[in-house]
Amino acid sequence: MTHLLKGFAQPEIKETVANYGSLDATVKELLLSAHAVRQRAYTPYSNFKVGAAFRATPSDIIFNGCNVENAAFTPTACAERTALTKAVSEGYQKFSTGAVVAYAPDVFTSPCGVCRQFIREFAGNTDVPIYIARAIEERSPTEPFVDDDPVLCTSIFNLLPNSFHTY
Numbered sequence: 001m002t003h004l005l006k007g008f009a010q011p012e013i014k015e016t017v018a019n020y021g022s023l024d025a026t027v028k029e030l031l032l033s034a035h036a037v038r039q040r041a042y043t044p045y046s047n048f049k050v051g052a053a054f055r056a057t058p059s060d061i062i063f064n065g066c067n068v069e070n071a072a073f074t075p076t077a078c079a080e081r082t083a084l085t086k087a088v089s090e091g092y093q094k095f096s097t098g099a100v101v102a103y104a105p106d107v108f109t110s111p112c113g114v115c116r117q118f119i120r121e122f123a124g125n126t127d128v129p130i131y132i133a134r135a136i137e138e139r140s141p142t143e144p145f146v147d148d149d150p151v152l153c154t155s156i157f158n159l160l161p162n163s164f165h166t167y
């Protein structure tokens with residue numbers, strides 16, 4: 001029966017925690033974009049602000065998005081889906097990397113289950129690295145990260161193993 005497992009997308013990237021300072025300049029740029037757009041989050045109900053950014057490939061254009069809450073709660077859009085929806089509506093459907101920035105005291109904020117499925121849709125058969133960093137409020141908006149900041153380096157196939165897909 002193990003042949004039935006062949007179609008499942010499996011992680012191609014080992015999950016690690018790295019220091020911000022050790023990251024590639026393109027990853028830092030993506031995290032800074034996610035951090036910047038997080039400032040625009042519309043969160044009158046939770047005040048939990050999230051920013052996300054995805055780098056389209058092969059164009060290298062960054063699309064970012066923030067979470068947008070709603071009084072009826074259900075229509076709320078997460079930052080990850082806002083960013084990807086912006087990209088797709090501009091004609092971009094492939095992404096080389098993603099980044100998510102939010103703040104919780106002692107934990108990384110990773111994409112919710114709905115967003116994991118949404119990101120997975122555009123991964124096709126190739127894993128997409130996702131970098132998750134914490135936004136410390138007291139920091140300067142122009143320099144929100146320092147070299148020692150921990151960044152979770154994971155991927156969509158780590159976040160959503162054995163995922164649902166139909167093609």
Ligand SMILES: [Zn+2]
Pocket residue numbers: 078079080081111112113114115116
């Ligand atoms: Zn979400």
